Amino acid sequence: MDRWRGTGMDATAQGELLLHRLARFANLSPQEVALVTSLAAKTEEFSAGTELVAEGQSLDTPRLLISGWACRFRMLPDGRRQIFEFILPGDVYGLCLRPQAIALTTAIALTPVCIADAAALGDAIINKSDEYPGLTAACHSTASLEEAYLLNQLMRVGRQTAYERTAHLILELHERLSIVGLADETTVAIPLTQEIMADALGLSVVHLNRTLQQLRRNQLIEFKSGQVRLLQPEQLAQLADFRPPRVSQITRAAA
Amino acid sequence: MDRWRGTGMDATAQGELLLHRLARFANLSPQEVALVTSLAAKTEEFSAGTELVAEGQSLDTPRLLISGWACRFRMLPDGRRQIFEFILPGDVYGLCLRPQAIALTTAIALTPVCIADAAALGDAIINKSDEYPGLTAACHSTASLEEAYLLNQLMRVGRQTAYERTAHLILELHERLSIVGLADETTVAIPLTQEIMADALGLSVVHLNRTLQQLRRNQLIEFKSGQVRLLQPEQLAQLADFRPPRVSQITRAAA
């Protein structure tokens, strides 16, 4: 399966994905940059399918996803599954800004993943937010973004057609991966089986397959072996009513 | 329209709905109880359809919904609407535990509403959480609960049939209103038009109407002029896979 083909980044670069994202939301001091960079020091590997968070588990061990994809989902008794959100490289999971919270959903690895302990990050923004103002603000913005993605997901699944929602999800994944430097203007690696995408989109595999074919036939995307190329990003964005979320009033001072 | 018929509570009792809910999650000191109770002092009335929060607006003016129903939603350019969540009596909206956040969605009143300024509550839990530990914990639990309801909504709309999801929503509303004392074991007032329920459930009005008829025909609910009676709550819960959310590890000490 070359679905899981790497991005060609070395380990150091991968450890800095999170930094890319956080730096969009706030100016980080050298001390803050050092903290984030140091997270990638000790990492663990897990295979696809590994349970990363169990529903009901205490949310007190924040972790940084260095590489690979994961997701949060829930299942109905008869096996129907709804994927709530994808966890992408550079995302932190298992971190809740509310103390004593417990996980509302299970999270599993969708591909082989590499994970780092982010306890230092959680400690910094929860207990020492005065020392780490930039990190704290950036993590708060990130939390808002996650909520915005959840609302997007609800909008897709509740009110958009299969065609629209498939396009919308692809655009959202492209945007999220662009932010951490894992996608260029028109190309992005999406290492998901159609079954997984279908469970995220609330569609059957067969119907998603036909919907993807329709997008290809209409010259809107190319999609093979996990690589997606956006052929007409503007048309896609328009048909899917895709608009990047505005999340925080804090504007980053200077570049 | 007697859809909006009141609950027969007097103003004082209505002001204490929030107290009911918060007291489930933490023991509140007399000082905390006083703060919450005092919120209902000065209130404002708005008619159905009034915009309560605008998308993009700064989330710095928390408000307590004393009576009436509201919702958060988003629309597609062609008019399709998805309701994300309902705001019920005793709910606080416009309060975000993250500083500087902006509203991700618009909120409007669905019925005539009565609203109180909850700035004192926001101030207490954000700036003076040391003095108000019970309130702070309870509000954090409430925030988790709201996320749980959002995930329920996504599960309904993404993977449940019209029949299941309609039953599930009714059960969830019954549970939420029970918590604030606005529903008894089997009866609850749901002052929503079928159009509004349809927009929450991701269904067309016509299909929702037929689905409700099916639930009635199967002797599971009665539903007329805004009053719902659960005839067989256990069967409903089973067919809808309804399970009350577990949200926090903090257990309230004693009753």
Added chain:
DNA sequence: CGTAAGCTTGACAATACTCAATCTCTGTGG
């Protein structure tokens, strides 16, 4: 090569939507 996972296809069925009409309230004005 053989296997297994994932993708694709065809045929058919079920679910859900649209359109248009009718019915039922409830409040309003004469």
Added chain:
DNA sequence: CCACAGAGATTGAGTATTGTCAAGCTTACG
């Protein structure tokens, strides 16, 4: 007090979308 208007609920008929089942195909990989 009644006719009327308007919002909301209901119904029927026809259509579109999406799901199910079952089979074949492709690809990666041992």
